[in-house]
Structure formats: structure tokens, C-alpha cells
Amino acid sequence: MKIRSLHILLAIIVIVGGGILLATEFGFYKTIKEKTPGKITEGVYVISDIRGSHTLEEIERYYQLPASSVIEAFGLKVDTNPDTFKLKDLKEIFKPAEIEGEEYMIETDTVRVFTSLYSKNPYISDETFYLPESTVNYLVENNKLDEKEKEYWLGHTFKAEYLEGDNLVGSETSILSENTVKEVVEETEEFEITGATTIQELLDQGITEEKFEEISGLKVPEDKTRTAKDFFDEKEVEFKDIKDKFREILGI
Amino acid sequence: MNKKQNKNKRLIRLAVQIFFLALIVLISFNHFRSEQGLEPLLIGSPSLHAVCPFGGVVTLYSYFTEGTFIQKISQSSFTLMWLILGLTLLFGPVFCGWICPFGTVQEFLGKIGRKIFKKRYNHFIPIKLDTLLRYIRYIILILVVVKTATSAKLLFSNFDPYFALFNIWSDEVTRLSLFILAVVLIASLFIERPWCKYFCPLGALLGIFNFFRIVKLKRNEKTCINCKACDRICPMNINISTSKTVSNHQCISCMLCTDEITCPVNNTLNFSFLEKQNSQEKIKKGTKVHISGGEK
Numbered sequence: 001m002k003i004r005s006l007h008i009l010l011a012i013i014v015i016v017g018g019g020i021l022l023a024t025e026f027g028f029y030k031t032i033k034e035k036t037p038g039k040i041t042e043g044v045y046v047i048s049d050i051r052g053s054h055t056l057e058e059i060e061r062y063y064q065l066p067a068s069s070v071i072e073a074f075g076l077k078v079d080t081n082p083d084t085f086k087l088k089d090l091k092e093i094f095k096p097a098e099i100e101g102e103e104y105m106i107e108t109d110t111v112r113v114f115t116s117l118y119s120k121n122p123y124i125s126d127e128t129f130y131l132p133e134s135t136v137n138y139l140v141e142n143n144k145l146d147e148k149e150k151e152y153w154l155g156h157t158f159k160a161e162y163l164e165g166d167n168l169v170g171s172e173t174s175i176l177s178e179n180t181v182k183e184v185v186e187e188t189e190e191f192e193i194t195g196a197t198t199i200q201e202l203l204d205q206g207i208t209e210e211k212f213e214e215i216s217g218l219k220v221p222e223d224k225t226r227t228a229k230d231f232f233d234e235k236e237v238e239f240k241d242i243k244d245k246f247r248e249i250l251g252i
Numbered sequence: 253m254n255k256k257q258n259k260n261k262r263l264i265r266l267a268v269q270i271f272f273l274a275l276i277v278l279i280s281f282n283h284f285r286s287e288q289g290l291e292p293l294l295i296g297s298p299s300l301h302a303v304c305p306f307g308g309v310v311t312l313y314s315y316f317t318e319g320t321f322i323q324k325i326s327q328s329s330f331t332l333m334w335l336i337l338g339l340t341l342l343f344g345p346v347f348c349g350w351i352c353p354f355g356t357v358q359e360f361l362g363k364i365g366r367k368i369f370k371k372r373y374n375h376f377i378p379i380k381l382d383t384l385l386r387y388i389r390y391i392i393l394i395l396v397v398v399k400t401a402t403s404a405k406l407l408f409s410n411f412d413p414y415f416a417l418f419n420i421w422s423d424e425v426t427r428l429s430l431f432i433l434a435v436v437l438i439a440s441l442f443i444e445r446p447w448c449k450y451f452c453p454l455g456a457l458l459g460i461f462n463f464f465r466i467v468k469l470k471r472n473e474k475t476c477i478n479c480k481a482c483d484r485i486c487p488m489n490i491n492i493s494t495s496k497t498v499s500n501h502q503c504i505s506c507m508l509c510t511d512e513i514t515c516p517v518n519n520t521l522n523f524s525f526l527e528k529q530n531s532q533e534k535i536k537k538g539t540k541v542h543i544s545g546g547e548k
Contacts, residue, residue, distance in 0.1 A: 001524060001525060002519075002522050002523070002524050003343070003467050003522065003523035003524060003525070004261070004507075004512055005261050005264040005265055005507055005512060005513075006264060008264075008265075008343060008346055008350065008505070008507065009264050009268060011339060011342065011343060011346070012268060012339070012346065012350060012351065015335055015338055015339045015342075016332075016335050016336070016339065016351070019331070019334075019335040019338075020331070020332075020335070023328075023331045023335075028327060028331050029327065029328045029331050030326055030327040030328055031296065031298030031299075031302035031303070031326050031327075031328040032298075032302075032326055037323065037404070038323060038403055038404050038405040039402065039403055039404035039405075043318070045404070049323070061320070062320075
């Protein structure tokens, strides 16, 4: 068979045009940039290539830093979705901290430094000289710092403050730094869970909705002004058992 | 076939070339608009990397070893690479001769050069040197693939004149790539498709397919009148008139040499597959029509 210009034209339309349409239909034609970092050696990626648009899942994939570790170390909500949470989102969660007259943000470069310390992958930052207290404590607790690093970073921490109460960590006391736990304990010394305690009060004390659901197996009701006792009685759940678990979390 | 019909056949490829050139210019313009916070026109605003199949080639190693694409490369270029490889396996480097906008730009500039230098155009470099230079693109291909595999960075964009030309407004374009672009554009006035011939790594890869492509360029020795019109028209300076089946690694499947466009004898030089030997009668008939037509 003789091939003419028209055949080539048709082949381009069918193979290239049709191929693109088909690939788009099946999700194999995405033109959005894959934010792949550069490599130092096989499997070791360049820390400075971490970008604000990277998700926690991408950080886990490239830097072997589990998303759960970032969530825990930075005190993010436990239900933070690693696939959608981008590092630049940190700016929307934490208030800037003022240290020695300078404003410090918890942002992408903070994660770069954390990743570098966690994975022993070299990175020199020219902007992050302080880390959130909870982050340093996490690294210390998990033996990720050598003596020199420990000495430096324990002396260069600041207390992370959330922009909105809604973002408060608190789902697991273990994820809070030692000092923060002390604070929570101090704050909750006066607090006691009784039959009159409302669900809102429990949430305000640091029991997150996720923890509430995990412990009770029930979703937090829309009406949070109800007493916890009434709610659990209605659901035929033993309030006493639940109360003890909540108390344990709150360190009462 | 008269001259008018012959011209119409040329127009098909020209239309395809202009379409893809306009498409890339629009994509580039849209990308610029989107970076300025403006809405893209008609189509989306992907980056040029996302619509270049060579991105798929340089990310192959990373994809098969780690399941990821290298920096700046998206899934679309990987998919495009497979589509282009499929097209090339069938028809040879059609991408180079018909689709690649950078090839088109060089070809258009070449038309000016042809007018200036007439017959000397595309024959400035001594044949021996020219033959050697044509292997540079394979060295570049190997270097780019290996270096990209070890660094996972799109290093080629640092000296890619195609990226420089269509992204000239961007600060991503390096001075080196602008310099290479200028050299290539100027060289295009003397040599047809200099980048494609000597340096293009994608052209190198696709060129290899010329050895085993399904649709082959075949020359009928019995009917060939040895006028060498095919040799003269070939933008890649391939010596077509001495081969039975043309499988030169530089062929870009432009079809200019075929009896559809240039060869004056029907059924003598064309791309074909699954074709038995033409009957003598058919050949003779075709020859008569053409030669008596006296169009060439």
C-alpha cells in the first residue's frame, strides 16, 4: 500500500489527537507539573527542592519522612489529609512568632530544616534559625538529633501558636511537646468531667472531634451544647468508661 | 499529476506544520498570561515542558526505577512520548518533519536562505565533516538521558533552543540557550534544519526508528530515471537516488522526495508497506503518464 500525505495527516489526527483524547479520558494526560525534586544520589532528594506546593504525601514519597511525623511534630490536626495538605498551608495555621525583634513563620523552610534533621540529609537554611518547640521535642524524642544539634536546637525554639482555635492540635497529648502538655495540665487543673459537662466543653479542653469519635465510636453531634452524659446515655454507651478515657487524655 | 495537484500535496504538510506552530505559540502565550494572573485563551495554559515528548524520554529512567517523573515533567509529556514513538514506529520521524514547531521555524528560515544562496544553500559543509557532525546528536542524547537520570533535573532545558524560542519572555530561559537559539536561527539561513541534523536528541532517538519502521521509503530501481531530484529536494541531504530502501537515520518522513511531490516518475519513490512488487504493466503505465506529461 502506498502512503500519501493525506495518510500521514490522518495518522497524526488518529494517533496523536485520538491518543491525547483517549489518554485524557483515562486520566493519563495531565499537564500539571509534577513537583519532583532533584536527586543527590539514588533515592536521596535535594532538601532545598522542597516547595510550598508539595503535599505531605509527596514529602513522604521523596524524603522518607512519614506524613504522620510532620503532623505530629508540627501539631497539626490528626485528620490532616497528607494528599491535599500543602506545606504553604502551614502559614494559614500558625501565627508568626516574634523572636529577638524578628518575625518567624512556620512555613516551607521550617519543614526543610525539619526534614534535613529527621533524615540526616544536608541542608543549610539562611532563614530558619528557630524551630517550634514541639518539632524539636519530637526530634529529640525520636533520637534524630546528635549532641551538637540537640544543644543548638533545644536553645532555639519558640512556642507555636495557632491562628484559629479550630486548628488546635490536642487530639493526642503525646503529640504535644512536654512543655505544652504541662500547660494543658495546668489549664485543665480546675476542669472536671461531670454529668453536667457539655460536649463543647470537652472539645474546648482539647478533645478533638476525631479523638471523640475514636474513643466513643460516635460522631460528635451537631448540638454540642448537650451534656456528654445525656448524649452517651441516649446512645446507650457507658458514660463512666468514656469519661475515664477523656480524663486520661486531658491528664486529669 | 499536474503542478497544481503537486502543490496541494505540499500544502497538507504545510498546514499541519502551521497548525502545530500556532498551537505551541498559543500555549506559550497562555502560559505567560496565566503567570500574569490572566485567563488563558481558547485552550489551557500548560508549560511547554508538558507538551514536549522529549520530557517523556528523559524521565523514563526515573519512571521505571522510582515510579516518578523528573522535575518539571508531567504525565502528559510521558503519554505524548509513547504516542510519538508509536507514530514513528509506523511512519518514521513524522514528528520531526510534520509536527515539531522548532523544525518548522528552521525550515521557514531555510526558505529565505534558499532564495539567497540558491543551489549553494544546504551544501556549505563538506560531506565528510557533515557525516561526522550528524552523530553529535546521539552523544547529546546519551549525555542528556544519563545526566537527567542521575540528577532527576531537567538539565536539557538549560540549553534547549526550542524552549528558549517559545519561552523567550520567561526568566527560566538561560543565556546559554538564547545563544544556542541565535546560532541555530542564523545557521538555518545556510543549512536546512541545522539543529535537527546535528544536535537534536529527540531527533536522534526518533531517527533510529528509520532502521525498522513499518512504512518504508522505497525506490524502484527499474523505473528510476536517475534524475536525482529526490537528492536535491531532501532537507536532510540524504542520498536517496542510490538506495533501494531508504533507511537513513536522518530521514524525517517529510515526503518531499516521493513521487507524490517531487519524483517525476509515478510508482518509483514512495512510502509503502505490505506492498508486493508492482506489476510491470502498472509501472510502465505510470511512467508514461508522467514522462509524457513533462512536468519535471
